[in-house]
Amino acid sequence: xxxxxxxxxxxxxxxxxxxxxxxxxxxxxxxxxxxxxxxxxxxxxxxxxxxxxxxxxxxxxxxxxxxxxxxxxxxxxxxxxxxxxxxxxxxxxxxxxxxxxxxxxxxxxxxxxxxxxxxxxxxxxxxxxxxxxxxxxxxxxxxxxxxxxxxxxxxxxxxxxxxxxxxxxxxxxxxxxxxxxx
Numbered sequence: 293x294x295x296x297x298x299x300x301x302x303x304x305x306x307x308x309x310x311x312x313x314x315x316x317x318x319x320x321x322x323x324x325x326x327x328x329x330x331x332x333x334x335x336x337x338x339x340x341x342x343x344x345x346x347x348x349x350x351x352x353x354x355x356x357x358x359x360x361x362x363x364x365x366x367x368x369x370x371x372x373x374x375x376x377x378x379x380x381x382x383x384x385x386x387x388x389x390x391x392x393x394x395x396x397x398x399x400x401x402x403x404x405x406x407x408x409x410x411x412x413x414x415x416x417x418x419x420x421x422x423x424x425x426x427x428x429x430x431x432x433x434x435x436x437x438x439x440x441x442x443x444x445x446x447x448x449x450x451x452x453x454x455x456x457x458x459x460x461x462x463x464x465x466x467x468x469x470x471x472x473x474x
Contacts, residue, residue, distance in 0.1 A: 294365065294366065294367065294368040294385060294387055294427075294431060295365065296430050296431055297368060297385075297427055297430055297431070298430065299312060299313050299314050299370065300312060300313035300314075301313075301422065301426065303418045303419075303421070303422050304414075304418065305413055305414035305415050305417070305418045306413055306414030306417075307413060307414065308374065308375060308413075309375065310372040310373060310374055310380065310381070310418055310419075311372070311373045312370050312371070312372050312418075312419065312422055313370065313371060313373065314368060314369070314370055314371075315358075315362075315369040315370060315371045315382065317355075317358060317362075319371050319379055319382075320354060320355065320358050322371075322379045323369070323371065323379070323382050323405075324354060326379070326381070326382050326405040326406070326407060327382075327403060327405055329405065329407065329408050330408075332441055332443055332444065333405075361384065366386060366387045366388070367384065367385065367386050367387075368384070368385045369382070369383075369384045369385075370382065370383060370384075370385070370419075372406075372418065372419055374410075379407075380406060380407045380410045380415050381404075381405060381406040381407065381410065381415045381416065381418075381419050382403065382404075382405050383401055383402065383403060383404040383405070383419055383423070384401070384402040384403045385399060385400070385401060385402075385423070385427065386399070386400040386402065387399060387400075387431055387433070388400055393434050393435065396434035396435070397431065397432065397433045397434070398433055398434070398435045398436070398437055399423070399427065399428050399431055399433040399435070399436045399437070400437055400438065401420075401423055401436060401437070401438040402439075404416065404419065404420070404438070404447075406419075416450060417450075417454065420451075420454050421454070423436060424436055424454070424455075436456075438451065438456070439462050
């Protein structure tokens with residue numbers, strides 16, 4: 293957890309407010325549903341909704357990943373709750389110390405998801421504005437960065453509308469091995 297972040301915090305959306313707070317182990321099932329709530333993620337992470345042995349293996353892998361994120365002082369996993377206490381969004385933050393940019397740190401934003409029934413209601417904007425306007429200054433970073441799958445054209449427009457610039461080309465290398473579908 294990035295302890296310098298003062299959470300929970302209430303932020304406005306277009307028509308209501310959400311409370312941004314640190315995720316707990318009890319949120320894991322909801323977060324996994326959010327992560328697989330679109331065709332791109334469902335194809336990649338669909339095992340989280342599987343049943344039987346493969347579903348149990350996926351749950352154990354996700355539980356271990358959650359434990360590692362929660363234990364890492366450079367990471368935070370947050371959720372956004374609506375007025376009824378329902379989790380309607382999530383994202384992961386990773387603080388990356390660096391030597392470039394005069395030794396300044398960067399804040400990496402990953403796995404931004406909003407419940408499908410809440411999309412276009414301002415939840416994603418509220419989450420990302422909290423990152424840029426509150427979390428980043430609190431962490432004294434010089435840059436907020438994120439990656440987005442090349443197929444997520446709507447997400448790209450969303451990030452550009454918020455002032456993010458498509459400034460780099462990203463690359464991936466799939467490592468084959470146990471537990472990897474390379």
